[in-house]
Amino acid sequence: MKKENKTTPPTPKPARDAPVVGSGANGKNTIGDIARLAGVSKKTVSRVLNESPLVRPDTREKVLALMQNVGYVPDPQARGLAFRRSFLIGLVFDNPTAQYIVNLQYGVLDALRGSGFELVVHPCDSKSENYIDGIRRFAQLQKLYGVILVPRVSEDQALAEALREIGCRYVRIASVPLDEHASMVLTHDRHAGTEAADYLESLGHRRIALITGPKRYRSSIERGGGFIDALARRGVELSPELVYEGGYTFESGVAGAEHLLTKHPRPTAIFACNDEMAAGVYKAALRMGLSVPGDLSVIGYDDSPLASQLWPALTTIQLPVRDLGRQAAAMLLAEHWPKSSPQAQAGISVSPHLVVRDSCQPPHS
Incomplete structure (x- = not known):
């Protein structure tokens, strides 16, 4: 009687497009798996999930393609895991000149257009005893990416220190240097x-x-x-x-x-x-x-x-008030701008100049 030969069949290889078995619960892929497979950090994957404008287009496309390929469905808690701030820029001001603020907002919006960031405004009364606490709460509740400070609040050193304490980026518009160059727009x-x-x-x-x-x-x-x-x-x-x-x-x-x-x-x-x-x-x-x-x-x-x-x-x-707003917003968005660069060391400034029209002439002799 012939003895039957039993052989173990080879394990089939997964198809190239088959989902990858992840390390999460029930074998689901995690944000860490996606980061490992894409060769990026978990922070980058989280930014892609949050549609952050800070991710390079080619990296975004690679991560999104991989997610689709493996059927990755993000855990809601993963969104914002690495990016704990919103895509909001705050404009904080105590300035009685309405047109100045309007022009400044136009400039900020010019810089933000197409970036994924939005503008929120916060008027305040710098003569109030607790106005700095109010701005601090505003920045924390809105999870602001950064703040543009307008004269006169931009001239308040205590406010700048309070924002540094909570880790909120800021740019100060002022007539004289009050901070490091990379945080100032000067008006001379x-x-x-x-x-x-x-x-x-x-x-x-x-x-x-x-x-x-x-x-x-x-x-x-x-x-x-x-x-x-x-x-x-x-x-x-x-x-x-x-x-x-x-x-x-x-x-x-x-x-x-x-x-x-x-x-x-x-x-x-x-x-x-x-x-x-x-x-x-x-x-x-x-x-x-x-x-x-x-x-x-x-x-x-x-x-x-x-x-x-x-x-x-x-x-x-x-x-050039509109340009002030544009420059300040652009400075906030330049997250990876090295402070040792020539532009950072020189700072950003605008130069006001006289426009002669019809309201002056020599006095009567």
Whole structure:
């Protein structure tokens, strides 16, 4: 009787497209399996799941193709495992000039378009005792990716330290360096004040008045300081009685001009440290029967749409506010920007400059 030969059949190899048996419960693939098979980190896989814009397109395609190939269904808890922040950029401000904030938002949105990030705004009152706690809660509750700080809150060192403590990225827009270069966008307000003074004095004005912003705003100090120092270099001393502290509002411009234009002799020119206050100067001059620029030359600051809408059109300092927002947002998104790079060391800045229109002329002799 013949003995039957028994042989063990070879184990069939899985088809190339067959799902890979994972290490998770019930043999399901885990995020770690996907990361191992794709040759990337679990953080990268989590970012792909969260549709993060921080993943390179080729890496995203490779990971997604692998997930589809193995039939991977993500655990809801895996989403955000490695990326614990939202794709939200916060804009924090305490600024009374509405048009400035609107233009700044447009610039931020320019930079965020197509990036997957969105903008959320947080107005605050920096005179409130607990305003820093409020901003901290805002950043934590929204899980903000980063924050853009606008003057005057950008000038508050305690706020910057509070954001560092909770690990929230930030960029500060300010007239002078207040932080490391990679966290600053500079506006050089002092230089702009100098340019306004040089122009008025070159026209022959010697009796010149100044309406500043609030003293607690560094921008106000820099604009006014640059203006006063430049006049002094040209031999024109600005009398303290011709300096009025405004509030960066239209109403404070009216009040400031009404106060200054009662002085004897009356000033022949006024530099207002933003366009809204300059518009207030126009109103006060009209009430008093004075013409611009026949009796009074006026310079503003910002070059907001209001400047070209006034009659006569306002000579003003052009501050590219929209570009400020664009630059600040781009800096936040540059997560892997090495701080030792030439751009980081030099920092980012914008240069305001004088735009001459119709509101100034030489004084009557």
